[in-house]
Amino acid sequence: ETGVTQTPRHLVMGMTNKKSLKCEQHLGHNAMYWYKQSAKKPLELMFVYSLEERVENNSVPSRFSPECPNSSHLFLHLHTLQPEDSALYLCASSQVTSGANEQFFGPGTRLTVL
Amino acid sequence: QKEVEQDPGPLSVPEGAIVSLNCTYSNSAFQYFMWYRQYSRKGPELLMYTYSSGNKEDGRFTAQVDKSSKYISLFIRDSQPSDSATYLCAMIGQGAQKLVFGQGTRLTINP
Numbered sequence: 001e002t003g004v005t006q007t008p009r010h011l012v013m014g015m016t017n018k019k020s021l022k023c024e025q026h027l028g029h030n031a032m033y034w035y036k037q038s039a040k041k042p043l044e045l046m047f048v049y050s051l052e053e054r055v056e057n058n059s060v061p062s063r064f065s066p067e068c069p070n071s072s073h074l075f076l077h078l079h080t081l082q083p084e085d086s087a088l089y090l091c092a093s094s095q096v097t098s099g100a101n102e103q104f105f106g107p108g109t110r111l112t113v114l
Numbered sequence: 115q116k117e118v119e120q121d122p123g124p125l126s127v128p129e130g131a132i133v134s135l136n137c138t139y140s141n142s143a144f145q146y147f148m149w150y151r152q153y154s155r156k157g158p159e160l161l162m163y164t165y166s167s168g169n170k171e172d173g174r175f176t177a178q179v180d181k182s183s184k185y186i187s188l189f190i191r192d193s194q195p196s197d198s199a200t201y202l203c204a205m206i207g208q209g210a211q212k213l214v215f216g217q218g219t220r221l222t223i224n225p
Contacts, residue, residue: 031211040122043202043215050211090157100146100165101206103213105157
């Protein structure tokens, strides 16, 4: 495996379900991110983990719960979601320096909430 | 006012044309300017980035930054149908972690 991988690629869930999204980076980076991508809107940053500590949480509803057990893995736990949470969820990683902090993205999980 | 403005298009041009994609921004603290390409059903892929003002060329792609006007551009020469994708601009301040993205411009190159 190379780069950033995400599983599952597609997920359909009901509003009462609990599911988790998984991300793994094989780039040796020290920061990982969750983004939400909805139609006709810019990418929305949800969570940032740097050196396995959460450094940013952009007022994301508590029905989204991130977990970063080590620098290579990132999870997004989902429960009691709403239909408006249907979107493409993207994971990214970067090596945080004083420079550009280029982020490398995974293929995303397409989530549909019924 | 949004921090980054990008015309969502769609933009449709014939094969071989020169394509110009643009973003404007309001935050003068931004120092690094990036362009990502996103094919349908895929994650964004970093194309190139530029530090501060100036031009950067990579093959058929040229990125241009004008900090005095808070305006960045991506030019694609000799466009190909395989260039059809959504192009997102993104920018970040020195030492920052939060990339700020434009909405993305959907581009179609017609054979």
